[in-house]
Amino acid sequence: MPVYDAVVIGAGNGGMTAALTLAQAGKKVLLLERHNIPGGCATSFVRGRFEFEVALHQLSGMGSQERPGPLRAILGEMGVMDRLEFVEIENLYRVVFPGTFDITLPTNREGLVAELAKLFPGEGDAVSRFMDLVYRFSMEMVQGLFFHDPDISKEKYPVYFKYAFRNSQEVLDEFFESPLLKSILSVYWGYVGVPPSMLPFGDLAIMLWAYIEFKPYHLKGGSQAMSNAILDAYLAAGGEVRFNCAAKKIVVGGGAVKGVITEQGDRVETGCVVSNASTIHTYIDLIDREEVPAAELNAFKSHTIGPSAFTLYMGLDCEPADVGIHETTNFITTTVDADRAFDLWKTMEQQGWALLTCYDVSDPDFSPPGTCQAALVALQYGDPWYAVSPQEYADAKYRYAEGMLQLAERVFPKIRDHIEEVEAATPLTHLRYLGHPGGAIYGFEQYAKDSPYFLTNRSSIRGLYFAGAWVGSGGFQPTLTSGRSTARAVLKALKNQ
Ligand SMILES: Cc1cc2nc3c(=O)[nH]c(=O)nc-3n(C[C@H](O)[C@H](O)[C@H](O)COP(=O)(O)OP(=O)(O)OC[C@H]3O[C@@H](n4cnc5c(N)ncnc54)[C@H](O)[C@@H]3O)c2cc1C
Numbered sequence: 001m002p003v004y005d006a007v008v009i010g011a012g013n014g015g016m017t018a019a020l021t022l023a024q025a026g027k028k029v030l031l032l033e034r035h036n037i038p039g040g041c042a043t044s045f046v047r048g049r050f051e052f053e054v055a056l057h058q059l060s061g062m063g064s065q066e067r068p069g070p071l072r073a074i075l076g077e078m079g080v081m082d083r084l085e086f087v088e089i090e091n092l093y094r095v096v097f098p099g100t101f102d103i104t105l106p107t108n109r110e111g112l113v114a115e116l117a118k119l120f121p122g123e124g125d126a127v128s129r130f131m132d133l134v135y136r137f138s139m140e141m142v143q144g145l146f147f148h149d150p151d152i153s154k155e156k157y158p159v160y161f162k163y164a165f166r167n168s169q170e171v172l173d174e175f176f177e178s179p180l181l182k183s184i185l186s187v188y189w190g191y192v193g194v195p196p197s198m199l200p201f202g203d204l205a206i207m208l209w210a211y212i213e214f215k216p217y218h219l220k221g222g223s224q225a226m227s228n229a230i231l232d233a234y235l236a237a238g239g240e241v242r243f244n245c246a247a248k249k250i251v252v253g254g255g256a257v258k259g260v261i262t263e264q265g266d267r268v269e270t271g272c273v274v275s276n277a278s279t280i281h282t283y284i285d286l287i288d289r290e291e292v293p294a295a296e297l298n299a300f301k302s303h304t305i306g307p308s309a310f311t312l313y314m315g316l317d318c319e320p321a322d323v324g325i326h327e328t329t330n331f332i333t334t335t336v337d338a339d340r341a342f343d344l345w346k347t348m349e350q351q352g353w354a355l356l357t358c359y360d361v362s363d364p365d366f367s368p369p370g371t372c373q374a375a376l377v378a379l380q381y382g383d384p385w386y387a388v389s390p391q392e393y394a395d396a397k398y399r400y401a402e403g404m405l406q407l408a409e410r411v412f413p414k415i416r417d418h419i420e421e422v423e424a425a426t427p428l429t430h431l432r433y434l435g436h437p438g439g440a441i442y443g444f445e446q447y448a449k450d451s452p453y454f455l456t457n458r459s460s461i462r463g464l465y466f467a468g469a470w471v472g473s474g475g476f477q478p479t480l481t482s483g484r485s486t487a488r489a490v491l492k493a494l495k496n497q
Pocket of ligand 1: 009010011012013014015032033034035039040041042054055056057058059060245246247248276277278281309311377430433434435436441442443467468469470473474475476477479480
């Protein structure tokens with residue numbers, strides 16, 4: 001019977017960086033993935049002559065070679081940087097209120113302040129002061145929290161302590177009059193998944209600061225290239241992987257992990273499991289109920305499952321400029337009422353809010369010559385889709401897709417005529433491919449109560465650990481980082497055994 005130092009369940013970002021870190025530390029590791037490719041969300045799929053990027057819109061934390069960000073450092077430490085080529089996205093984002101307002105913000109602080117001051121002349125000073133706050137807050141957060149200052153205190157980090165948990169709307173209201181201006185500066189709420197009235201200011205500030213300082217990136221070959229590179233490095237380090245092989249059971253006895261049973265019925269001996277699957281799937285489906293500590297189940301009562309996404313993946317038979325696409329990142333919104341838009345995520349009604357990403361603007365080689373691909377995405381909860389019967393599913397999906405396409409047409413009127421391939425993914429699609437409840441793509445809702453402050457990567461079952469969105473923040477940078485820190489905790493525990 002094979003014996004492993006660790007079995008990692010799930011080859012998403014968190015699972016793969018955990019597996020790679022453990023294998024590179026000389027541990028015998030088995031990675032189990034239920035799908036037939038590595039990456040989880042970080043994958044691609046092919047339709048016709050297009051390889052569609054599933055998830056990545058703007059990669060955070062990369063920075064340039066000269067000014068590396070934390071993610072570049074991590075990928076470098078794991079030895080995968082020389083297998084990858086990153087592409088800087090030209091601007092921070094464009095926000096369009098169709099027929100009303102259109103602005104593109106550059107990816108530098110001075111340019112951003114100048115652009116907003118030009119369009120909101122009465123509020124130029126306020127924009128400048130707001131950005132001062134964003135920077136002061138972020139510097140204190142980096143120094144105090146990320147660098148683990150042992151003397152962290154209110155006196156030493158006053159801005160951090162004052163603003164970390166205030167909601168973004170409150171802070172925006174303090175600075176600005178124009179609802180339009182507030183919407184533009186908080187448009188990233190649509191990435192995080194909670195509206196400004198729920199979004200901790202700390203999250204908004206650190207996102208704006210990080211994307212401005214380290215720039216938004218994409219990469220050649222899309223996120224699948226990164227997943228493949230991490231897997232290759234893992235195999236080179238001696239790691240083993242099985243695809244099309246879900247973990248069916250984590251064997252627990254006496255409060256400790258004893259092994260894993262695969263869906264093929266093989267039993268693998270190990271004292272350590274890192275689960276990249278949701279904590280819900282892990283505790284409810286994979287472990288015998290009597291072995292799950294009541295506290296772990298009780299904790300679920302205070303968590304909320306986060307949103308999934310509805311995406312229209314479009315392969316266009318033309319260059320981006322032919323349909324008027326000149327920016328990679330285009331937020332399209334018909335409302336400044338983010339609370340209302342967020343409420344509609346829980347229904348099958350159109351939200352009047354979407355993000356259109358065209359990768360070929362910053363990377364003209366992304367799609368075959370003379371073509372481009374555009375992903376039109378809006379976050380949405382899984383719940384309304386559970387109520388759709390199998391007979392109604394196709395209609396419901398195409399109706400929703402049609403509504404989103406009509407929204408995109410208000411900004412890019414020729415887009416429909418150029419669609420060569422199109423595929424739609426609903427929250428149920430993500431549920432099917434990831435196995436996460438609600439098809440959630442960021443784990444639990446990214447509201448303060450479900451934030452990393454209240455989640456842990458370590459179970460009270462000895463030898464059981466977690467990596468990925470369900471025990472921290474969702475998104476590429478946080479989940480890639482999460483796998484590294486979970487692996488470090490495992491290595492420490494293995495050393496002490
Ligand atoms: C449409 C979309 C757009 C997004 N846009 C962005 C963006 O622009 N920027 C950004 O930073 N983030 C974005 N994200 C979010 C980001 O991709 C995810 O938060 C992140 O990739 C999740 O990583 P993870 O480590 O939690 O694992 P996941 O990607 O959730 O993968 C978990 C893996 O576990 C496997 N698994 C589950 N159960 C089992 C089992 N029993 N046995 C074996 N394997 C199992 C699954 O098959 C899966 O491969 C987006 C996601 C989507 C879907």
